[in-house]
Amino acid sequence: MSITPVFSFFILPGASGLLLFAAAFIFAMWAQMKVKSAYAKYSRVPSRGGITGYEAADAIMRKAGIRDVKIVRVPGQLTDHYDPIHKKLALSDHNYRSSSLAAVGVAAHEAGHAIQHKVGYVMMNIRQTMAPAVNVAARFLPFIMIGGFMIGRIVPSFYFPWTLAIDLGIIIYAMLTLFHLVTLPVEFDATRRAKRELEGLGIIAREEAAGVAATLNAAGWTYVAAFAGSLMNLVYLILLRGRN
Numbered sequence: 001m002s003i004t005p006v007f008s009f010f011i012l013p014g015a016s017g018l019l020l021f022a023a024a025f026i027f028a029m030w031a032q033m034k035v036k037s038a039y040a041k042y043s044r045v046p047s048r049g050g051i052t053g054y055e056a057a058d059a060i061m062r063k064a065g066i067r068d069v070k071i072v073r074v075p076g077q078l079t080d081h082y083d084p085i086h087k088k089l090a091l092s093d094h095n096y097r098s099s100s101l102a103a104v105g106v107a108a109h110e111a112g113h114a115i116q117h118k119v120g121y122v123m124m125n126i127r128q129t130m131a132p133a134v135n136v137a138a139r140f141l142p143f144i145m146i147g148g149f150m151i152g153r154i155v156p157s158f159y160f161p162w163t164l165a166i167d168l169g170i171i172i173y174a175m176l177t178l179f180h181l182v183t184l185p186v187e188f189d190a191t192r193r194a195k196r197e198l199e200g201l202g203i204i205a206r207e208e209a210a211g212v213a214a215t216l217n218a219a220g221w222t223y224v225a226a227f228a229g230s231l232m233n234l235v236y237l238i239l240l241r242g243r244n
């Protein structure tokens, strides 16, 4: 589920910048709080079927005819993810061994990604293609931004690197924004598949679906927040460039 997407802010003085920053920051915090509280709540609600996260992911993948994906246990909380390169479905400790509504929900969501991979879900393919470039770009971003900011503020006569930093920032944030946008359908589709499979296989009862939905929908908001944060940085840089 990886609830910490590539996410960085470009802090600059100025009322519009501060306002954009505050709005994106509050939205991101709100989403993180929402997922944490939903997870805390539903990781304490056992599913009546008593099937663990591991068993749920295994059953869903088996039904989809997936036999070459290994389910592994990883430390941490909500560190769950599907790794399409190594064909690994990683479940965090609680979600691996527990049969809580949160555990089976998250495990089913990750199995949903494995199904997307198997059926060649186009948005996932686009996301996978973009991922390496986005990772490299995101790593350079702080240096470009802090470097550009320092040069622009401390040595204002040094005009060229400052505008260059803004241009590079715009390119990188455009990439990040597009990446976060493509991530949205991938995440929502995995959640949709999870809900359907959990009920279809009888892992959860109809009355339990609301708890699963609350957990997964809350996690979905963190991806919306990541997209909004990236978009606001992009808009701000474009405004800044226009002003210079």
Ligand SMILES: [Zn+2]
Binding pocket: 001, 109, 110, 113, 186, 187, 190
């Ligand atoms: Zn996901």
